[in-house]
Amino acid sequence: MTTQEKVASDKLSVAALTAMVVGSMVGAGVFTLPQRFASQTGVLGAVIAWLVAGAGMLMLAFVFQSLALRKPNLDNGVYVYARTGFGVYPGFLSAFGYWASSCAGNTFYWVLITSTLAPLIPAFGEGDTIWAVLVGSAGVWGFYLLIMRGVKEAAGINAIVTAAKIIPLIVFVLVTIFAFKPDVFVENITGGYDTGGESLFEQVQGTMLVTVFVFLGIEGASVYSRYAKKREDVGRATVLGFLSVLALFATVSIISYGILPKEELAQLRQPSVGSVLEAAVGTWGAWFISAGLIVSVLGAFLAWSLMAAEVLHAAARDRDLPAFFAKSSSKGVPSNALLMSTLFIQLLLIIVLFTSGGALDFMLDLTAALSLVPFALAAGYALKIAAQRDGYADLPARVRTRELVVAALAVVYTVFLIWAAGPAFLLLACILLAPGSVLYVLARREQRATLFTTPGWIVFGLVLLGAVAGIVGLAAGYITI
Numbered sequence: 001m002t003t004q005e006k007v008a009s010d011k012l013s014v015a016a017l018t019a020m021v022v023g024s025m026v027g028a029g030v031f032t033l034p035q036r037f038a039s040q041t042g043v044l045g046a047v048i049a050w051l052v053a054g055a056g057m058l059m060l061a062f063v064f065q066s067l068a069l070r071k072p073n074l075d076n077g078v079y080v081y082a083r084t085g086f087g088v089y090p091g092f093l094s095a096f097g098y099w100a101s102s103c104a105g106n107t108f109y110w111v112l113i114t115s116t117l118a119p120l121i122p123a124f125g126e127g128d129t130i131w132a133v134l135v136g137s138a139g140v141w142g143f144y145l146l147i148m149r150g151v152k153e154a155a156g157i158n159a160i161v162t163a164a165k166i167i168p169l170i171v172f173v174l175v176t177i178f179a180f181k182p183d184v185f186v187e188n189i190t191g192g193y194d195t196g197g198e199s200l201f202e203q204v205q206g207t208m209l210v211t212v213f214v215f216l217g218i219e220g221a222s223v224y225s226r227y228a229k230k231r232e233d234v235g236r237a238t239v240l241g242f243l244s245v246l247a248l249f250a251t252v253s254i255i256s257y258g259i260l261p262k263e264e265l266a267q268l269r270q271p272s273v274g275s276v277l278e279a280a281v282g283t284w285g286a287w288f289i290s291a292g293l294i295v296s297v298l299g300a301f302l303a304w305s306l307m308a309a310e311v312l313h314a315a316a317r318d319r320d321l322p323a324f325f326a327k328s329s330s331k332g333v334p335s336n337a338l339l340m341s342t343l344f345i346q347l348l349l350i351i352v353l354f355t356s357g358g359a360l361d362f363m364l365d366l367t368a369a370l371s372l373v374p375f376a377l378a379a380g381y382a383l384k385i386a387a388q389r390d391g392y393a394d395l396p397a398r399v400r401t402r403e404l405v406v407a408a409l410a411v412v413y414t415v416f417l418i419w420a421a422g423p424a425f426l427l428l429a430c431i432l433l434a435p436g437s438v439l440y441v442l443a444r445r446e447q448r449a450t451l452f453t454t455p456g457w458i459v460f461g462l463v464l465l466g467a468v469a470g471i472v473g474l475a476a477g478y479i480t481i
Contacts, residue, residue: 011229014237020303021218021241026165027105027300028112028271029214029364030249031293034256035272036210038265041203042191043257049204050250053211056413060375061218061242063382063410066403068234070391078374079311080318085381088320089456092440093433093463094374095315100432101370102308103341105216107348108363109297109304110136115360116271116290127360128352136349139301144342147305150331165299168292169248172277176255179280185258192262208420212368214249218242270360305341312337322442369425370432372418379410424479430466431474437463 012020037046067074067081074080078098083091114135115127124132193200218238256265256276268275271293277285313334316325329335348363355362385391386404418426437460444451452460473479 012233013229014233014240017233017237018240021237022244025215025218025241025245026169026248026296027304028109028293028297029210029216030169030245030252031271031273031289031296032112032360032364033210033214033249033253033273034265034276035268035270037207037253038188038256038262038268040191040206041200042193042262043185043189043254045191045193045200045203045207046254046257048200049207049211050246050253052204052413053208053215054246054250056410056417057211057215057218057246058239058242059406059410059413060379061238062403062406063379064218064238065234065236066386066406067378067382068238070385070403078378079314081381082374082377083318083320085384086377087453087456088444089440089452089459090377091318092315092320092437093459094377095311095320096433096436096439097370097429098374099308099311099341100344100429100436101216101367101374102304102311103344104348104363104370105213105367106140106301106304106308106345107352108360108367109301110139110345110349111352111360111363112270113139113294113297116274116293128355130353133349133353137346139298140342140345140349143298143301143305144338147302147309147338148329148331148333148335150333165292165296166248168289168296169252169273172273172289173248173251173255175277175280175285176259180255180258182258184261188257188262188265205420208417209365209368209425211249212371212417213364215242215245216367216371305338308341309334309338312340316443319447320443321439322446365421365425366428369421370429372414372421373429376411376414376418379407379414383407383411424473427466427470427473427479430463431470433463434467 037049041049071081071084074084079091079095082094111127111132113127114121114124114132118124118126121131123129124135127136191197191200191203193203198206218241252273256272259265259276260268260279265272265276271289274286274289274293277289279285312321312325313328315321316323316337325334325337325340327334327336352363383404386400386407389400392400441451470479
């Protein structure tokens, strides 16, 4: 086989890229939706939340699609768009924040796996005991060894897992349709805003971080753009994957309101999809969903591990991280970047032992919050190039106008999400980003380059200020983990 034939054989098709997107999004998040939504809102609020999240995330999907077409020379989308559009240090923050988000998400996965197994192994507790952390740690390092075999092998396994894990969710939807209780559904419509509870707007706001979490992975095909057979396949895979999971997520969360009263849904043990199915058909429903969840989470962990390593690897290739992270194995795996990711996930698993409660919800919300700035910067770059007509020279004016509007809507949506997340998670993000900036400094010294531009110093100062405020908040008890 010639070198050219080997490169072509290593490229991923639309189907494989779409499987990466679906595999990245259909993970643990969908299995937690009934309880998370019921704890915040009723049927009406859930419908509005999915309309807002669906429209906003669709705009982001279109943003990644247009960026892949207008800037075909840019690989590893989330990181490189921020760097190209706004400078080296903001690009570093985007890369590091996205990587930290992926690692926090993977930590969430292992906590949820062990807490799901707690009925069989009580020593696992809520996934935050020493035994749970030991099992999670073994899993983390087992996947490290698997991925080191090569990206192609890992991508193939993920495609199989993606197909397998959809089956329990389809069964859930079909069974709950037959068990649906219209009177219970009607009682759950308002969520309590008409009886002195939170307003409808506050209810919807409370669901925003979980909708971000379940849609993480929408950028998956863009992250793997350098493996695509055709550049346009990246955008197609992103949109196809998004529309598929949007329909699934909305159905799973809303149909559950027809099985149990909102108050009972809000108190369910996670994975709440299993608890809802148990209420409909008996104990076997919970175990069936639990098995599906474990398969789903393992597949999503694989996809997120690959994406996290790719981001660090790309940043090092662009000389925005130390050259150590640019090293690849003989099979093309970004070995040092993967090792760094695995070590950080291990650290987060250890931190889980010291959380005061609600480790699952904390890791979920932290994961979502860390992803917001990278998404906002990518949308901002799309808006910038459309406004400057960069990459639109040979295209009709209507194309640029359409993509300009889409990018503007995506920026508005991501800014709204940052506001809805609240200051606590932004400050916690700064606590991670500030010490992480040491890697940026080392990389700039390796290149004998100017450390910061004037805008870069300003951004760095804001990150440091946020980190200090976050540490003070933790010490004073205003912020808890």
